[in-house]
Amino acid sequence: MxxxxxxxxxxxxxxxxxxxxxxxxxxxxDERALPPEAIGLLYDATRCIGCKACVVACKKANDLAPDTHYVGDGLYDAPDGLNEQTKTVIQLYKGDDATSFVKKQCMHCIDPACVNACMIGALKKEADTGLVWWRGERCVGCRYCQVACPFQVPKFEWTKQAPKIVKCELCKHRLADGGQPACTEVCPRQAVVFGKTRDLLADAHARIESNPGLYNPKVYGETELGGTQCLYLAAREMPFENLGFHHSQEEAVPLxxxxxxxxxxxxxxxxxxxxxxxxxxxxxxxxxxxxxxxxxxx
Ligand code: SF4
Ligand code: SF4
Ligand code: SF4
Known part of the structure; x- marks a missing residue:
C-alpha cells in the first residue's frame, strides 16, 4: 500500500x-519570421484604375458565382466587399482632397490570427511559402477564424448545406500548374503583381525612393500586425488609415x-x-x- x-x-x-x-x-x-520562400502580392494604389478586371478574373479562376446582391436582377456582378462569392474586391476610398482604389484580399499574414484561432488546424500556413489556406476536411464550421482575422477576410457560406470558408489562397491551383494568380495575370496596369515577398518589398521601397513625391513613404504590411506577405503602396495624400487599414501596431494578433x-x-x-x-x-x-x-x- x-x-x-x-x-x-x-x-x-x-x-x-x-x-x-x-x-x-x-x-x-515567440514572434514568427517570414518563411524562407514567402510569396505574396504587391498592390500599388497609384497604378490602379479601378477597372476590376482582377475581381472578374479571380471569380473565374476560383469558380465563384457573381454577387448580384445590390442589383437584384442577376445582371451585374457588383460586390462591395469580400463575401462568400468574392475573394477579392476593389473599393474606392475618399480622402479630403483625393480618392484612391484599394484591392482587398487575404493578406497572408506572417503570423496569421486565423491559423492560431483554429483549434483543429483547418487553416494552415505553409512552412516554406507562407501561403495560408483552408483544409475543408478538418473544418467544423466554428468560424473562429472569421472572428479572429483582423482584416475580416474569411467568409462563411451560410446558404450552403456543406459550407466552406472562402478566402484568397493565392490561386494555389494555378501556382501548382506553374502559373501566377489570376488577378496579377490580367491587371492591365501591373497595379497588382505576384512574387517572392522579399523581392516585392524591395520593389516597393525602390518605387518610393524613385518617386517620393508620389508615394506615401510607408509600405503597408512590412511591419503591421507582425507583417503580411501581401504588401501595399498608396499615394502620398492617402494615409493607409483612410484606405480601410485600421491596424498600425506591429504586434501580431496571435501574440x-x-x-x-x-x-x-x-x-x-x-x-x-x-x-x-x-x-x-x-x-x-x-x-x-x-x-x-x-x-x-x-
Ligand atoms: S488576413 Fe486574415 S484570413 Fe488572411 S492570413 Fe491574415 S488572419 Fe488569416
Ligand atoms: S491570388 Fe487568386 S484568389 Fe487571391 S485575389 Fe488574386 S485571383 Fe483572387
Ligand atoms: S485589374 Fe489592376 S488596374 Fe484593374 S482594378 Fe484590378 S488592380 Fe486595379
Whole structure:
C-alpha cells in the first residue's frame, strides 16, 4: 500500500508539474519570421484604375458565382466587399482632397490570427511559402477564424448545406500548374503583381525612393500586425488609415491570443492544484476506511 501511496503522490506531482510547466513552454513561442520562400502580392494604389478586371478574373479562376446582391436582377456582378462569392474586391476610398482604389484580399499574414484561432488546424500556413489556406476536411464550421482575422477576410457560406470558408489562397491551383494568380495575370496596369515577398518589398521601397513625391513613404504590411506577405503602396495624400487599414501596431494578433491562452493555462494551475489536493484527501479518506493490512482484512 505504501508503494500505491508513493505512486499516487508521484502521479499528483507529475500532474501538477505539467500544469505549472505548460505556461513557460508556451511562453517560449515567440514572434514568427517570414518563411524562407514567402510569396505574396504587391498592390500599388497609384497604378490602379479601378477597372476590376482582377475581381472578374479571380471569380473565374476560383469558380465563384457573381454577387448580384445590390442589383437584384442577376445582371451585374457588383460586390462591395469580400463575401462568400468574392475573394477579392476593389473599393474606392475618399480622402479630403483625393480618392484612391484599394484591392482587398487575404493578406497572408506572417503570423496569421486565423491559423492560431483554429483549434483543429483547418487553416494552415505553409512552412516554406507562407501561403495560408483552408483544409475543408478538418473544418467544423466554428468560424473562429472569421472572428479572429483582423482584416475580416474569411467568409462563411451560410446558404450552403456543406459550407466552406472562402478566402484568397493565392490561386494555389494555378501556382501548382506553374502559373501566377489570376488577378496579377490580367491587371492591365501591373497595379497588382505576384512574387517572392522579399523581392516585392524591395520593389516597393525602390518605387518610393524613385518617386517620393508620389508615394506615401510607408509600405503597408512590412511591419503591421507582425507583417503580411501581401504588401501595399498608396499615394502620398492617402494615409493607409483612410484606405480601410485600421491596424498600425506591429504586434501580431496571435501574440496577444497566445498570451491570453497562457494566462488561461496559468489559471488552470490553481484549479489543478486544488484538484490534486482534493484527490489526495479522497485517497487518504478511502485508505482510512478500507482495511490496510492482511490481518485487518481477515
Ligand atoms: S488576413 Fe486574415 S484570413 Fe488572411 S492570413 Fe491574415 S488572419 Fe488569416
Ligand atoms: S491570388 Fe487568386 S484568389 Fe487571391 S485575389 Fe488574386 S485571383 Fe483572387
Ligand atoms: S485589374 Fe489592376 S488596374 Fe484593374 S482594378 Fe484590378 S488592380 Fe486595379
Amino acid at each position: 505504501g508503494c500505491d501511496r508513493r505512486s499516487f503522490l508521484k502521479g499528483c506531482a507529475v500532474a501538477t508539474a505539467t500544469a505549472v510547466a505548460a505556461p513557460s513552454a508556451l511562453a517560449a513561442d 496577444t491570443q497566445r498570451s491570453v491562452q497562457h494566462g488561461v493555462y496559468q489559471g488552470f494551475v490553481a484549479p489543478a492544484a486544488l484538484y490534486v489536493a482534493l484527490a489526495f484527501v479522497m485517497f487518504r479518506n478511502r485508505q482510512s476506511i478500507e482495511p490496510t493490512s492482511q490481518s485487518e482484512k481477515e
